[in-house]
Amino acid sequence: MNFFTPALLHWHAHHNQRTLPWKGIADPYKIWLSEIILQQTRAEQGRPYYERFTEAYPTVHDLARAPEDEVFRLWQGLGYYNRCRNLLATARTVSEDLGGKFPETYEGLLALKGIGPYTAAAIASFAFGQPHAVADGNVYRVLARYLGIFTPPATTEGKAVFSGKANALLEKNDPAAWNQAIMDLGATVCTPQNPRCAVCPLHRHCYAFQKNAIAELPARMAKAPLRQRFLHYLILEAGGEIWLSRNDDMAGIWRGLYQPFLIEANEALDTKTLAAHPDFRKLAPDVGALQYEGHLQRKLTHQALDIRFFRLRVSGKPAVLSGNGLWTRPDHIAQLPLPKPIALFFEKKAYF
Ligand code: SF4
Structure with missing residues (x-):
């Protein structure tokens, strides 16, 4: 048994204080909605949008039937408007072609517009208990620091490396708890600046903490000019x-x-x-x-x-x-x- 997973799950059960309106729910529509809103958006910024969308469109059928201008108006301020276009396209596919039911498999979810590996893993694990690890910025940071991975996660090679490590460490009996735990640890303890290593459940075996390499991890790619x-x-x-x-x-x-x-x-x-x-x-x-x-x-x-x-x-x-x-x-x-x-x-x- 590795040290990482039990330590992470113990922290999640006893010390994780993070509260979010979409946390712990099992409705695939609401999980999907929250994940699309949170792509490229911080949780605090996304929260009011999630609340407005779920109030205006309580079901995927409501969203699918909504006029396009109205949905764009509600999305206004989140940017990345392709996400909103894909949101509507997928709502219509699920409502009209799939009888309002999201696919229950990772592959079925991945076939929907705007759903990439991260969102498919999140819906598959949170809504259907499927053993797929999520890999977002928070997860990359925790794994890069804990395991000492110097491949930039933004590269194709990096994505494959991090996804492989996350799936190897995933608690297959409770993938939803593991996914939630690692994302919350990244968001509240292993933060980009000034991580709180003293209260981190992983510090005893953390590469970056032990080797004083926190500032170098996760590794970054050179930025393209604006x-x-x-x-x-x-x-x-x-x-x-x-x-x-x-x-x-x-x-x-x-x-x-x-x-x-x-x-x-x-x-x-x-x-x-x-x-x-x-x-x-x-x-x-x-x-x-x-x-x-x-x-x-x-x-x-x-x-x-x-x-x-x-x-x-x-x-x-x-x-x-x-x-x-x-x-x-x-x-x-x-x-x-x-x-x-x-x-x-x-x-x-x-x-x-
Ligand atoms: S010990 Fe520090 S650097 Fe390592 S995972 Fe925990 S918070 Fe992150």
Whole structure:
């Protein structure tokens, strides 16, 4: 018998104080919902979203039937909107094709949109007691430090190494407890900075603690440089209405969300240089003078965004604007799903 698993489970049974609204539940729909919300999102940030979603859509059928704009509106602020698109697609598959029942096997779960190895293992173990170990950032950290694994977990090789170790250590008689225990230990004791080794149940045999190697583990990959983008949003106003269009760019970060008229450039433009831009000139001759309204910086995982807002009153509605857009009253904007920085701008400027 290894030392790791009994020590971890003893700690979980007697000292684990972490409380989360989705902890201990066995409903695969709610487990799935929490796991999708928590991908790339901290538990504390995800908690209110989980509560809003489960209140608005208590069952997978409710979510499957919900209008897309409404679901995106509820998701607003979590980012990574592909997750929301996949969430809806999978809700519809489960509701319409599988009679509302999630598959009970790891492989069956993996076949659903937006469900990768981690989420499939979480649902399979928490809802159905299947022996699959989860491997997320918390698990990688505990295992890298405890076992002294210097392969970066973000690599393909690393993922295979960590998944193999986790499954070898997993308590097969109670995979749900083991998975919950290691994730909670990583989140509350073996934290990225200043881990609390003195109260850690593993410290007696922990490689990093014994060898003073905590700062080096888990090993990191060199970061790819951020792509810098300059987005200029023109708030077009005509007859008390504002123009917003749905972003249908397949490669776009905010696909499916509404945004004002966008001009993207290789550098930040001021009112003069923006007015000379070919996309701006397409709006002519019906437009007035540009007015600078504000500026935001945002960092995403792979992109740095420089976002500038300009206001432009137009006497008529420019013919070039058509397709997937709409003219809307300012008090209706809050009903539409918007990227967070754009929602912030409208809120700050008291449009709604
Ligand atoms: S002893 Fe410290 S470094 Fe090792 S697993 Fe526990 S908290 Fe993490």
